[in-house]
Amino acid sequence: MEPMETTDYFESYEDLDVHKLMLQDKPRNKAYKDAIFSNKDSFKDKVVLDVGAGTGILSVFCAQAGAKTVYAVEASNIYKIAEETVKENQCENIIKVINKRIEDVVLPEKVDVVVSEWMGFYLLHEAMLDSVITARDKYLKPDGLMFPDSATLYSVPCSVPSMFEFWEDVDGVSMKHFGSKIRRKASEKPLTEVVPPEALLCDPEVVVWLDLREVTYDDIKSVKMRHVAVANKQGKYQGICLWFTCTFPSTLTEPVTLSTEPEEPFTHWKQTTIILPQSIQVEEGSPIAYDLSLSRCEENNRRYSIEVTMLDPSEVEHPEYCPCHLTKCILVRAMLEKYEKDAISNIADG
Amino acid sequence: MEPMETTDYFESYEDLDVHKLMLQDKPRNKAYKDAIFSNKDSFKDKVVLDVGAGTGILSVFCAQAGAKTVYAVEASNIYKIAEETVKENQCENIIKVINKRIEDVVLPEKVDVVVSEWMGFYLLHEAMLDSVITARDKYLKPDGLMFPDSATLYSVPCSVPSMFEFWEDVDGVSMKHFGSKIRRKASEKPLTEVVPPEALLCDPEVVVWLDLREVTYDDIKSVKMRHVAVANKQGKYQGICLWFTCTFPSTLTEPVTLSTEPEEPFTHWKQTTIILPQSIQVEEGSPIAYDLSLSRCEENNRRYSIEVTMLDPSEVEHPEYCPCHLTKCILVRAMLEKYEKDAISNIADG
Numbered sequence: 001m002e003p004m005e006t007t008d009y010f011e012s013y014e015d016l017d018v019h020k021l022m023l024q025d026k027p028r029n030k031a032y033k034d035a036i037f038s039n040k041d042s043f044k045d046k047v048v049l050d051v052g053a054g055t056g057i058l059s060v061f062c063a064q065a066g067a068k069t070v071y072a073v074e075a076s077n078i079y080k081i082a083e084e085t086v087k088e089n090q091c092e093n094i095i096k097v098i099n100k101r102i103e104d105v106v107l108p109e110k111v112d113v114v115v116s117e118w119m120g121f122y123l124l125h126e127a128m129l130d131s132v133i134t135a136r137d138k139y140l141k142p143d144g145l146m147f148p149d150s151a152t153l154y155s156v157p158c159s160v161p162s163m164f165e166f167w168e169d170v171d172g173v174s175m176k177h178f179g180s181k182i183r184r185k186a187s188e189k190p191l192t193e194v195v196p197p198e199a200l201l202c203d204p205e206v207v208v209w210l211d212l213r214e215v216t217y218d219d220i221k222s223v224k225m226r227h228v229a230v231a232n233k234q235g236k237y238q239g240i241c242l243w244f245t246c247t248f249p250s251t252l253t254e255p256v257t258l259s260t261e262p263e264e265p266f267t268h269w270k271q272t273t274i275i276l277p278q279s280i281q282v283e284e285g286s287p288i289a290y291d292l293s294l295s296r297c298e299e300n301n302r303r304y305s306i307e308v309t310m311l312d313p314s315e316v317e318h319p320e321y322c323p324c325h326l327t328k329c330i331l332v333r334a335m336l337e338k339y340e341k342d343a344i345s346n347i348a349d350g
Numbered sequence: 351m352e353p354m355e356t357t358d359y360f361e362s363y364e365d366l367d368v369h370k371l372m373l374q375d376k377p378r379n380k381a382y383k384d385a386i387f388s389n390k391d392s393f394k395d396k397v398v399l400d401v402g403a404g405t406g407i408l409s410v411f412c413a414q415a416g417a418k419t420v421y422a423v424e425a426s427n428i429y430k431i432a433e434e435t436v437k438e439n440q441c442e443n444i445i446k447v448i449n450k451r452i453e454d455v456v457l458p459e460k461v462d463v464v465v466s467e468w469m470g471f472y473l474l475h476e477a478m479l480d481s482v483i484t485a486r487d488k489y490l491k492p493d494g495l496m497f498p499d500s501a502t503l504y505s506v507p508c509s510v511p512s513m514f515e516f517w518e519d520v521d522g523v524s525m526k527h528f529g530s531k532i533r534r535k536a537s538e539k540p541l542t543e544v545v546p547p548e549a550l551l552c553d554p555e556v557v558v559w560l561d562l563r564e565v566t567y568d569d570i571k572s573v574k575m576r577h578v579a580v581a582n583k584q585g586k587y588q589g590i591c592l593w594f595t596c597t598f599p600s601t602l603t604e605p606v607t608l609s610t611e612p613e614e615p616f617t618h619w620k621q622t623t624i625i626l627p628q629s630i631q632v633e634e635g636s637p638i639a640y641d642l643s644l645s646r647c648e649e650n651n652r653r654y655s656i657e658v659t660m661l662d663p664s665e666v667e668h669p670e671y672c673p674c675h676l677t678k679c680i681l682v683r684a685m686l687e688k689y690e691k692d693a694i695s696n697i698a699d700g
């Protein structure tokens with residue numbers, strides 16, 4: 001018997017509303033279509049493996065771009081929809097829908113391209129990347145391509161007024177107790193909500209960059225990163241906002257990127273925010289230090305437990321060139337600037 | 351033991367996210383606050399009963415408007431939040447939070463005002479109005495006020511492109527089969543989605559108007575209405591959109607109305623749409639005839655089963671003055687206009 005979480009997971013994808021949401025996500029579809037169509041050379045007469053094909057849309061893109069064969073592997077019952085999509089688009093001779101888990105599939109050949117839309121909330125939720133790694137290691141030719149071929153998770157301290165000050169005055173009524181209750185609840189499960197760009201307090205920093213041609217299961221078991229961010233404006237530090245981007249390989253044009261950052265158009269991934277237990281006032285130039293760790297849950301292998309540890313900025317090492325207002329960093333900056341000036345005048349003199 | 355659905359119902363209101371959504375619904379809060387604050391005379395030194403008080407915000411509005419006593423009756427565990435809200439707003443001497451179903455409450459006195467935010471999706475979903483009727487009949491003084499005191503449910507034929515033509519071309523891929531699947535699913539449960547005003551094909555018609563001072567349990571057991579609407583533009587008739595308005599009593603100013611119609615700002619009720627099995631092209635002036643019935647489910651008393659029966663417009667009776675393009679109605683219009691002209695010239699001659 002399957003462990004409970006696996007069965008649950010595949011059943012969740014039988015919910016048509018989930019697929020409706022994804023298919024209505026224009027930036028998602030557009031990124032895949034643009035990446036595939038602007039690299040038709042990589043698809044023309046090639047063999048493609050679509051991992052977690054869902055309703056089959058990406059497989060059809062590949063067929064439209066000229067693929068010879070597309071193996072559309074889908075473990076959930078939604079594969080029946082994929083079969084209909086294939087027929088409707090006259091791709092029966094190109095796309096083979098296979099209702100199996102990728103781990104159980106036996107393909108008759110190696111493939112030129114692995115395409116997959118595997119990204120979950122905060123990139124790693126769902127842990128579908130495991131299946132993509134399996135597919136790559138089992139079936140991708142040595143010089144084959146991954147679509148996408150890299151993914152980056154970002155983090156940035158932010159304000160979350162809807163979880164804090166909103167509750168101080170709800171149309172003239174103080175509801176602070178209710179606010180504290182929903183924050184306590186949010187500490188169990190990160191928020192999936194749109195974060196407006198103006199809520200971000202610092203420049204984003206990379207939590208992890210994954211080269212999808214190389215990444216291993218172990219690389220994504222747990223991700224830990226220490227950050228020393230610097231507030232670029234005054235504000236209330238109330239949460240850590242996470243989002244991701246994915247980039248597709250390109251031989252000819254600028255690579256296509258699918259971005260879920262707050263500045264970009266809405267996607268169904270929105271952003272993920274970890275709520276702090278309390279609000280902290282920061283000034284422009286304030287350093288904000290925190291450890292962020294995402295580690296796979298032991299009980300449910302498809303979930304990650306996310307932990308933020310707030311650190312005392314005066315007790316951690318800052319980047320070599322740090323724009324924060326701590327005396328040490330101001331001195332280092334002054335020194336570096338002096339060296340640079342001296343170096344330039346030496347060159348000029350020389 | 352409680353029947354299953356009642357227990358489920360009250361537990362659903364223990365979900366903090368439901369209350370967060372309602373408290374963040376600005377038009378909802380504003381309508382109640384404006385109605386209460388612009389009629390302070392009706393609250394000053396009066397006794398109020400808040401039915402389904404939830405987090406307690408409406409009770410605090412009443413206390414702020416000068417109420418002597420507010421009985422805040424809340425059957426779910428969220429009453430604990432209401433108690434904290436009361437303390438936070440220094441209303442302990444005015445508001446008594448009572449953790450009981452209204453049917454089981456014993457109040458020591460009759461009340462001057464019953465206030466309640468009982469409206470569900472398409473007004474009647476949840477059937478909380480029953481409890482408001484109980485409260486009114488048990489406790490409202492003969493000259494007491496209901497806040498709100500009337501509610502109207504509207505219906506109008508509309509386009510729903512996200513359920514029809516969207517699936518004909520999803521970024522170049524035909525997904526009609528998927529579209530038909532989600533429509534079949536929608537036939538089991540109406541959609542709760544925002545309908546843009548331009549999707550409406552006709553002027554709205556009243557399904558039911560409820561005078562909340564008089565309405566009985568029987569009045570809302572089942573609501574049936576025959577409609578002959580007339581398309582005011584060309585378009586695709588794909589669904590029936592439902593929404594409601596509520597009006598509050600007023601002695602001095604224009605009565606306050608809470609409206610969830612598509613033209614008005616977003617509320618958490620959005621609109622409710624019943625999806626037709628297929629799309630029908632209509633022209634400006636086309637009559638659209640349908641029976642709409644909402645009847646309480648026998649299995650779950652808090653739900654309604656909604657049925658739309660499409661009728662042949664040439665076989666049903668049209669309103670006396672009908673702007674549709676059927677020959678009969680054109681003739682009647684011409685005749686009525688002639689009579690009117692004759693009547694005017696007779697008056698002028700006389």
